[in-house]
Amino acid sequence: MRIVDNELKNKTIDYDKLLKYGFTKENEMYLYKTKIYDEQFEMNVIVENNKITSKLIDLMNEEEYILVDIKDTAGEFVGKVREEYEKELQNIITKCTTQDIFKSEQAKEVIKYVKEKYNDDLEYLWNKFPENAVWRNKINNKWYGALLIISERKLKLEKDKMVDIIDLRYSKDKIKEIVDNEKIFEGYHMNKDNWITIRLDGSIKTEKIFELIDNSYNISLTK
Numbered sequence: 677m678r679i680v681d682n683e684l685k686n687k688t689i690d691y692d693k694l695l696k697y698g699f700t701k702e703n704e705m706y707l708y709k710t711k712i713y714d715e716q717f718e719m720n721v722i723v724e725n726n727k728i729t730s731k732l733i734d735l736m737n738e739e740e741y742i743l744v745d746i747k748d749t750a751g752e753f754v755g756k757v758r759e760e761y762e763k764e765l766q767n768i769i770t771k772c773t774t775q776d777i778f779k780s781e782q783a784k785e786v787i788k789y790v791k792e793k794y795n796d797d798l799e800y801l802w803n804k805f806p807e808n809a810v811w812r813n814k815i816n817n818k819w820y821g822a823l824l825i826i827s828e829r830k831l832k833l834e835k836d837k838m839v840d841i842i843d844l845r846y847s848k849d850k851i852k853e854i855v856d857n858e859k860i861f862e863g864y865h866m867n868k869d870n871w872i873t874i875r876l877d878g879s880i881k882t883e884k885i886f887e888l889i890d891n892s893y894n895i896s897l898t899k
Contacts, residue, residue, distance in 0.1 A: 680728040820896035844892035
């Protein structure tokens with residue numbers, strides 16, 4: 677049996693998506709079975725207590741085919757079976773989980789707000805920078821927000837603490853009025869004439885951040 681854990685780092689299992697994928701629910705357990713490799717093997721996947729386990733059954737003898745879980749096992753046949761098995765596992769992880777990068781309570785509230793109001797999900801565009809994500813306006817494809825994790829020192833604060841931040845569009849002619857370099861900063865990694873940055877650590881009330889998100893969204897419609 678294989679325990680799928682490394683692939684779930686910074687991901688949350690979406691149980692509704694499991695059911696849509698084809699899992700069945702039995703008490704608190706979600707089960708999925710499918711045949712692979714010309715129906716010679718049956719793949720069994722179990723999701724329980726936020727963990728995923730799987731095993732491959734050789735239908736010829738109804739026994740678990742453990743060779744796919746032994747990394748040093750070579751051979752063309754086992755290699756092809758392992759490739760198809762792992763491809764299906766990865767497909768389940770891709771389609772039945774959501775990214776869970778940003779851990780602060782305020783970041784989670786912001787993500788929920790954008791989803792509920794604009795039905796937009798964060799887009800993770802850079803494999804090399806998994807802690808960077810953006811929201812894109814579906815009408816014109818323009819960004820109106822970004823979430824990142826950075827050291828506070830990058831905001832010219834004398835701390836090395838890692839913090840969730842949000843970048844938002846702001847009116848060019850009003851930026852100097854709102855930026856105080858204590859709670860609201862010039863846009864990090866953005867055009868400083870058009871963007872602001874806020875730490876998602878409670879230094880600004882969440883309702884105020886919601887207002888600034890709405891403002892940024894509206895600006896993205898006109899730029």
